[in-house]
Amino acid sequence: CAGESCCMKSARQNITEWWQTLTLGGKQSILLLGCSLLFIPLLYLSLSSLLGPTFSQIEDSAVAAQSARAKNALAAYEDGLESGVSDYAVWDASFDYLNKPDVAFELDTLSPLAFRNMGMDIIGYIRFDGSVVFSRAVNRENLDVLADESARFAKLFSQGAFFDAARTKNTHTAYIRTERGIYAMSSQHIVYSDGSGKAVGYVA
Secondary structure: OOOHHHHHHHHHHHHHHHHHHOOHHHHHHHHHHHHHHHHHHHHHHHHHHHHHHHHHHHHHHHHHHHHHHHHHHHHHHHHHHHHHHHHHHEOHHHHHHHHOOOHHHHHHHOOHHHHHHHOOOEEEEEEOOOOEEEEEEEEOOOOEEOHHHHHHHHHHHHOHHHHHHHHHOOEEEEEEEEOOEEEEEEEEEOEOOOOOOOOOEEEO
16 A cells, blocks of 8 residues: 555455455344443443442441441440449448448458459449548459559549549449550449438449
8 A cells, every 4th residue: 555545445445345255144243242342331331330329338238237236235235334333322231331331341242252243343432522432443353452443443433524424413334444444434323222312422
């Protein structure tokens, strides 16, 4: 060819001649192949637009369901914690002890073994004026009294944000981080078993 146009003309002529030599079945096969190649990307684009949002919705629903399960589990745990604290708070013996501390009560009810039996790690009896009647943290595995944690929570129970909330609310729950880990703490004002008596402090 003398130029680009001549080459293109020759190519078209060769394609035309080749096409004419094909049988009807061959021509149909080539047309079907061409349509298929065109259909594949169109199908991909269509499915992407349809399924993309669907997969996103499924993922969002799964995350929401997992979050709901975690919240429900946490709420159930807090309910159990508050119920355990209530056993100590709404009790004649606790009311009498807070108003008139008794070593016998501590030996019988607040011993390390009692901690293990009740499934608790820390307990404190605090008056609303900030005085600490009792504060103890125990390692339930070996029943050792943790002096450092006992002192740390005595301070936390009697001043600061937890103390302010515990003495102003009948019940209060919070999560507190220390060097030993995170504790879930619940408090409740102490009254007689029948609900009577003027509360002068709380148990946590």
